[in-house]
Amino acid sequence: MLDLFRPFFDGSYAPHGYCLLWQPELIWTHVIADALIALAYFSIPLVLISFVRRRNDIVFGKVFWLFALFITACGLTHVMAIWTLWDSVYGLEAIVKVVTAGASVATAATLWPLLPKALALPSPAALRAANAELAATISERDAALARMREEMAQREQAEAALLQSRKLEALGMLSGGIAHDFNNLLQAVGGNLELIERRSTEPDRVQRWSRNAHKAVQHGKALTSQMLAFSRVQKLVMATVSVAAVLDNVSELLKGSIGPSNRLEIVPIDEDLAVATDKAQLELAILNLVINARDAMPKGGTIAISAEGRTGDVHADLPVGDYVEISVRDNGVGMLPEVLERALEPFFTTKVVGEGAGLGLSMVFGVARQSGGTVQLDSTPGAGTTVSLILPRVPMRAVGQEEGNVAETVTEGGRSLAGRSILLIDDDDGVRETLVEALSEAEAKVVSASSGDVGLQHLRRMRPDLLVVDFAMPGLSGAEVASLARATHAGLPVLIVTGHARTAEVDAIAGPRVTVLQKPFSADTLIRTANSMIAESRRD
Missing domain, CATH: 3.40.50.2300 (Response regulator)
Structure with a gap:
């Protein structure tokens, strides 16, 4: 076995320079050429390794390492060519060539299967086309976003206009009841002032009549404040709102809106019930529900308003939590299933032209959704309807003072x-x-x-x-x-x-x-x- 490897380490061979007759021109030409080749070969793997290490996303990284090994081995063969000019280490040179051969075969074996994949890589022209297509797609997306923003702005304006028209529609429906209330106020003020003029020398009676007139003025002030809150265009302000206070504030308007043949019942409300919403919108929503209940009872009836706290899974559209359910119930004609299914759609109405725009329940639903809640409808034809406004409950805190006061x-x-x-x-x-x-x-x-x-x-x-x-x-x-x-x-x-x-x-x-x-x-x-x-x- 040792005899097999002895020739690799036998130093009796003549060096390669002997074959060149030790001609300096030939010797140094080989040295310089092999040295330059070796240096170039050694620098190329450094470039390849640096490239692969910096570009971790390279798909064919393995073949780059094989190329680095192969080219390094090639460089060593040229170093051995210089060495063997003066020293006959042909065995070591043979070993270097074997390593070079192995690296060459491994590189070739790896490279050929990669050829289809390399050919499948996009060409510069294809990349430019893809970039152009991507730029066009981005441009189209930006244009679509701009159109969407414009449509959203137009929708917000339309919704604001619809809300304002609903407010004005509600005020129109209230006009009869409000006129009646104000005629009563004017009668109270005028009558007391007339009594004061006639009996100005009776101080006790004058003071009593003056107090009566003052009460009538305060009642009128409350009515006008509510009318202004409903008719104005305002920014929506979310705040902690007491449900009991809202119903107390709007009760006079509700009484004036139901007509003489109907009766309004407001169940006592827990003072701790509060929700986060826009106060004016909530008042308008309750007013709309009462007006709808009134219209559902052409022969008269009872409208009942209640509010209670509920906890847990109160509605399929809402997460588990604490809520306040404000309900308006009537004993009117009720709604058929096909009407009930569409009742929350904007502009859907069963009223004749001129009696309503079909915005009432949709506006109530919009207030509920904006406040994180929903609306629930329960109706039986011939037995009446209950509309429940379900809003997330919040801790009660001191409510700020009304603006303008x-x-x-x-x-x-x-x-x-x-x-x-x-x-x-x-x-x-x-x-x-x-x-x-x-x-x-x-x-x-x-x-x-x-x-x-x-x-x-x-x-x-x-x-x-x-x-x-x-x-x-x-x-x-x-x-x-x-x-x-x-x-x-x-x-x-x-x-x-x-x-x-x-x-x-x-x-x-x-x-x-x-x-x-x-x-x-x-x-x-x-x-x-x-x-x-x-x-x-x-x-x-």
Whole structure:
């Protein structure tokens, strides 16, 4: 066995330089050529290895390593060619060639099966075409997204318009009941004032009749506040809402909407029941349900409203949790199964043209979904319908004050305005005279004007302690007067009185030293608010 390998280590062979007759030209030509080839061969594997290590996504990484081994072995054969010029280590050279042969065969055996896969790789032209197609797809997607955003914006505008039209439709349906209520209010106010005029020398009776008239005014104020909340265009504000408070606030409107042949029952509500929703939308939703119940009872009947807390799996469309179920039940004609199935669809209605747009229940369903809840319908033909508004229950917390009534809770200041100068601007003669009398009775020095232009002329000649201005006036509005006045009288406190809902114009100037007082208000509220604002401005 040893004899087989002895020739590999026998040093008796003549070196390769002997065969070249030790001619320097030949010797050094071989040395230089083999050295350059070896260096090139050694550098190529370094490039391949560096490339594979940096590109882990290369599909044919294994063959690159085989190429590196093969080319390295080739480089070693050229090193051995230089060595054997002076030293006859032909055995070692043979071993290097065997390793090179093995690496070459392994590389070739691996490379041939990869040929179909390599040919299947996309060409640069195919890649450019794919990139162009991808760019076109992205462009189409961007265009589709732009169209979708535009459609969503149009849909939101349409939904806002539908909601506003439903509010106005509901107000139209309420007009008869509201007119009846206001006629009663006017009768109460007018009758008591007439009695006061006739018996002005009887103080006890005058005070009683005055209190009765004042109660009627407060009742009218509550009605107009609800009407303004329903008719205005406003941003939706999610807040913690007491269910009992909502039903209490809207009860007068509900009574005025059901007609004389129907009866309204509101089951006592747990004060701890609260939901997170938009208060005005919830009130409008309940009003819509009551109007639908009224229309379902042409011969009259009873509409019952209740609310209760429910826990667990309350509806298939809702996750397990705590909910509040607000139900409106009537004993009217009920709905057929095919009508019940479509009752929540927008514009679907069984009423004749002119009696309804088919938006009531769909609007209620929209409020429920926006608040994380749903609507459940139960109806039996001839026996009545129950519509349940199911909303997630939230912990009860102190509910913020209604906007536009900020000044109602003023407690600072007394009833005396002695030494204070007030500029009062209101285009309504009756209101202006009443406010002047109230402020003058509190010993204020009052200068009044019937328009914004006249008021601004007064401002050029005086520096009042307070500006009281009506919001809605011909010509310059109260908001415009306030802005112009504060431009020339920095820090001037402004009290805006208005019979309208709070609007964006008012919000634009609202801030420090600007207070909004909702009509109607008492003389005591006006005086206390004025005192507080003047005192605060002087502290600053």
